[in-house]
Amino acid sequence: MARTMEMSRRGFLGLSGAGAAALALGACTARMPAASGGSGASGATGGITIMSVEINEDVSKAWAAEHPDVPVKLIQYDATRLNAMLAAGTPPDLVRGLGAQETAYWAARGIAMPLDDYISASSLLAAGTLSSVNDVWKFDGSKQGSGPTYGLTKDYSLDMMHWYNLELLDAAGVRVPDDDNPYTYDEALDVARELTKVKGGKVTTYGLWSTAPDVVYIQGMLGTTGATLLSDDLKTVDFSSPEAQRAIKWIADVAAAKVGYTVLDPNPDGWSGPTFLAQREAMAQGGYWFGGQVATGEDAGDWSRLAPAPLLGDTRFSPTTSATGHWIPAKAANPDAAFAFLEWYTAGPQAEDRARSGWGLPVVTSLESELPAAEEYQKLALATQQNENQYSGVLTFSPYATNTALTATLTDLFPELVSGAITLGGFADKANEQCNELLAEGVSRVGG
Amino acid sequence: MAASTIDRRRARDFYIFVMPWLLGTVLLTIFPLAYAFGISLTNWDGISPGFSWVGLENYSNVLTDPDTWASLTRTGLLALVIVPVTVAASLGLAVLLNGKVVFRAGWRTLIYLPAIVPPVAAALTWKLIFDRDVGAINGIRSLFGLDAVNWLTGNQVFLVLVAVMLWGVGGGVIINLAALQDVSVEQHEAAELDGASPWQRFLAVTLPALSPILLFQVITTTIGVLQTFVPALLLSPATGPAAITAVPEANRVFMIDVYAQYFAFSRYGYASAMLWLFFVAILLLTGAFFKISGRTVFYAVDPRDAEAKP
Numbered sequence: 001m002a003r004t005m006e007m008s009r010r011g012f013l014g015l016s017g018a019g020a021a022a023l024a025l026g027a028c029t030a031r032m033p034a035a036s037g038g039s040g041a042s043g044a045t046g047g048i049t050i051m052s053v054e055i056n057e058d059v060s061k062a063w064a065a066e067h068p069d070v071p072v073k074l075i076q077y078d079a080t081r082l083n084a085m086l087a088a089g090t091p092p093d094l095v096r097g098l099g100a101q102e103t104a105y106w107a108a109r110g111i112a113m114p115l116d117d118y119i120s121a122s123s124l125l126a127a128g129t130l131s132s133v134n135d136v137w138k139f140d141g142s143k144q145g146s147g148p149t150y151g152l153t154k155d156y157s158l159d160m161m162h163w164y165n166l167e168l169l170d171a172a173g174v175r176v177p178d179d180d181n182p183y184t185y186d187e188a189l190d191v192a193r194e195l196t197k198v199k200g201g202k203v204t205t206y207g208l209w210s211t212a213p214d215v216v217y218i219q220g221m222l223g224t225t226g227a228t229l230l231s232d233d234l235k236t237v238d239f240s241s242p243e244a245q246r247a248i249k250w251i252a253d254v255a256a257a258k259v260g261y262t263v264l265d266p267n268p269d270g271w272s273g274p275t276f277l278a279q280r281e282a283m284a285q286g287g288y289w290f291g292g293q294v295a296t297g298e299d300a301g302d303w304s305r306l307a308p309a310p311l312l313g314d315t316r317f318s319p320t321t322s323a324t325g326h327w328i329p330a331k332a333a334n335p336d337a338a339f340a341f342l343e344w345y346t347a348g349p350q351a352e353d354r355a356r357s358g359w360g361l362p363v364v365t366s367l368e369s370e371l372p373a374a375e376e377y378q379k380l381a382l383a384t385q386q387n388e389n390q391y392s393g394v395l396t397f398s399p400y401a402t403n404t405a406l407t408a409t410l411t412d413l414f415p416e417l418v419s420g421a422i423t424l425g426g427f428a429d430k431a432n433e434q435c436n437e438l439l440a441e442g443v444s445r446v447g448g
Numbered sequence: 449m450a451a452s453t454i455d456r457r458r459a460r461d462f463y464i465f466v467m468p469w470l471l472g473t474v475l476l477t478i479f480p481l482a483y484a485f486g487i488s489l490t491n492w493d494g495i496s497p498g499f500s501w502v503g504l505e506n507y508s509n510v511l512t513d514p515d516t517w518a519s520l521t522r523t524g525l526l527a528l529v530i531v532p533v534t535v536a537a538s539l540g541l542a543v544l545l546n547g548k549v550v551f552r553a554g555w556r557t558l559i560y561l562p563a564i565v566p567p568v569a570a571a572l573t574w575k576l577i578f579d580r581d582v583g584a585i586n587g588i589r590s591l592f593g594l595d596a597v598n599w600l601t602g603n604q605v606f607l608v609l610v611a612v613m614l615w616g617v618g619g620g621v622i623i624n625l626a627a628l629q630d631v632s633v634e635q636h637e638a639a640e641l642d643g644a645s646p647w648q649r650f651l652a653v654t655l656p657a658l659s660p661i662l663l664f665q666v667i668t669t670t671i672g673v674l675q676t677f678v679p680a681l682l683l684s685p686a687t688g689p690a691a692i693t694a695v696p697e698a699n700r701v702f703m704i705d706v707y708a709q710y711f712a713f714s715r716y717g718y719a720s721a722m723l724w725l726f727f728v729a730i731l732l733l734t735g736a737f738f739k740i741s742g743r744t745v746f747y748a749v750d751p752r753d754a755e756a757k758p
Contacts, residue, residue: 080711083494109496201596202581263694264601266684268579401714408712412693438713445496 044070044336048093051075051082052326054154055096059350063341070337086111091329093338099137099151099323100395101216101403104234106327107139107150108399108446113328114148118339124347124364131156131363136323136394142234145394151327152346155360157287158388159321160220160309162209163294167303168195168282179387182308182316185221185250188283192259195282206275208260209285210267211251213410215403216321219395221247225313234398235443237406237435240428247312248417248424255418263411264418276304287320288385291378292359306381308388316391325363361385400442401435409434481727488720495714506721515705516722523702526606527673530613535665538620539658543650545621546628556625563619571682574612575600605683606698612679620665627661628654656746663741667734674730677703702726 050060050072060072075081077096085091097106106112119125133156140147169176172194177183183191188208195207211217215229215237222228227243230236239248254260260281261267269275272284277297284290287306294304309318326345328338345351347364355362355370358378362368372378397403410431417427488506492499510516545556562570577584578599586596599608631654639649655662681704684695692708706726709719 086495111495111497200590201598202586202590204581265598266694268575268581404711405713408693408708415697441491441715442493442496444491444500445493445498447498 044334044340046334046337047071047073048334048337048341049073049075050094050326050338050341051077051085051092052094052096053077054324055094055326055345059345062350063344066344067340070340072341086329086331089331090333091331093332093334094326094328094342097151097325097327098321099134099153099325099327100319100321101397103137103150103327104139104144104397104399105402107148108141110330112150113330113332113335114150115152115328115339115342116149118343119149119152122343122347124343125152129347129364129366131361131365133320133323133361133392134325134363136320137325137327139399142232144396151325152342153323153325153363154346155289155351155354155362156320156323157289157360158309158318158385158392159287160217160223160285160318161287161384161388162283162285162307162310163276163290163304164283164307165276165279165281165303166305168205168279176305177307177310179308179384183310185247185310185312188310189250189254189257189259192254192283193257196259198258203258203280205280205282206260207282208254209281209283210261210272211254211285212263213248213251213407213414215406215410216395216397218244218247218251219397220309220319220321221250221312223317223319223393223395224309224311224315226315227313228396230396230398234396235400235439237398237432237439238428239431239435240425243313245424245428248427250312252414252417252424255414263414288381289358289360291372291381292357294377295358295372295375301375301377304377306384308384309391317393318388318391319393319395321395323363324360398439398442400440400446401438405438406435409438481724484720485724487716488718488724490717492716493714494710494716499717502717506718507725509718510721510725516702519700519702519705522698522700523674523676526609526613526676526701527670529610530673531666531669533614534617534620534669535662537614537617538665539624539662541617541621542624542628543654546625556621559621560618563616563622565616567616567678568682570615571612571679574608574615575683578608600683601696603696603698605696608683609676609679609699612683613673613676620669623661623665624658627658631657659741659745660747663737663745667737670733670737671730674726674733675703676701677707680704681707 048070052074053076055074057074060074063070063072075092082091082095091111097103103112119130131153134149134153135145137151137153138145138147138149164177166176169191172191174191174194175187192207195205196203197205219229222243225243225246227241229238229244231238238244251262255262255264258265260283261272261275267275267281272281272286273290273293275281276284276290277293277300286293291304291306294300297304308316326342328335328342332338347367351362351364351367352370354360355367356372358372362370371382373382398406413422413427413430413434416422417424422430489501489503490499491502491506541559545552545559549555565573576582578586580586580596580598580600583599585599589596597604599605635653635657636649639653644652680695680699680701681692683699684692692704692712695704702722706719706722709715709722
């Protein structure tokens, strides 16, 4: 009897295991995508799930007050969770994204839904009111900036611009950049050497903004030379071109000179907001949106000024490298309602409130009149921004590997370059080899 | 008939009691393991609809990658430092706190307290203490006219990691204190009568009695240290997936590399192969511990006798 009992238990355990695995596998199979909406999203109903950072409970409540038939479930943005949801075929209906950096990646994989039909049918986003900056959300398979539109920018800045502390620059007797005469990167490094103050091994003030061997940053620098890291087919990168070498050398020189936070000496606050306001960083990289942070500091408006994007080459070029906004996954369960929300969030009263706050430029051009200009620094920043607009442009990134992966590769090699363990050429060779391997893996998955 | 009813009831009870564990194990352990093994045979990036089967290529690549061996070596070194110090310190403190000392309950509380501080809070606190510009350690150094040290970069960050990991030693103290209550007073008295010194009594009576608990601690601490991830990540001043490769090299332990492969490089297949190989390695290590314990661990009741009993 005992023997029978033992066998029975083992059999039960085995069957239970198989059954549970089958259930789990069943749960992981991709759900059939819901029929995507055609043009227009008015009258959309049903709940939606939004994965975002900026769309918070307050925004959700404001939406609910006007649209009780479209309840919103919020999920904090989490790249890992997004991956899991996409892999399971149950993505959120609306997802936060950096249009400038991610569009090609999502579009090439068929993960993001084209929104052109929705946009053309939208009364809030009537033709001509959407800034050309939103073109960063376009990708035609080989070039960013043209083709279908995969998302809408929440608000943006020209992110290679920087802020500086006028008091510290004046005290050091260095040239202050103006709208028509930006710093060159070399001049900025020289100025930073003058501004950096170290006492007893402790840094009291860093002269330069935070830098990193980031492919987005390097692409932004190269924009002023007319060069790019990427080949025409976007399948390879080249860090050995003279322009790329200049950019990388400058980033390494900054790290070696210890005149700003770098990946070898990162800002403990994680970003420049607190350190710039505490006057522990004389310059902070950030576009117009950083003015929102300046507004939070006592008297910071007295000495904070916005400057145009520095020059590596001879051509003024000032891209947006984020264009933070939202996109709708191709397998979203309720894309009509998701777009209704996105339209409301991008161009409705929420967008007006955001424009008034100064935390970025509105993508809907009619809202530009709402930008703050009460304080002197706000007027100056707005004027600098308006002058800089003529140099704005779109950077192209590869659909075959994330910028995160390429940047992580550079970050891994960077300490050796700064310490002198490898030469600039050696760095480029290794970076080319490893990044191109990543890109080749992407090509094998995506095709092309 | 009555016997049959009892058997059925016992069987039903067995199924009821085992079901939560069974479901948890299948859904949260066996299924993920099998799923990860499947992924390890592909070049999937975790998101693309397309991928290729690559067989065991990821496994051979992991085993021939010098970075793998470098991070494994660092992880092994960390275990060699942390495991003996943790086990010895928790035993030593437990023996001290088991004696008649003033403020005993207070000492026990103070020593155990760090073990219940959330690891994230502990790591961030240590990070602040060792901060170059505003940290307490450099503040003390400056009192003596010494220049500030950048503790969170270079090789010195390994020392900070060791400090963070030894911070929770109080958890082992509590286990040892509980075990010490079971050490035979009679054997201690007999040894004392035979003229054994306190140190000899500790070696001949206390230590053998505690050896099963110490074995447990060695195994769980080793596994825990080998899987070190959160403290190493939190001590890195850089943030974000791309910054995972900015974790100072001294703290690039194996799980940091795994995380980088998953979430910075989007190599889900390769990272899953890393995890599977690591899982097998830990399994073998645990087996080796048990093998060695057969000769070094003393059980008051022979486990084989206990097994034979109904």
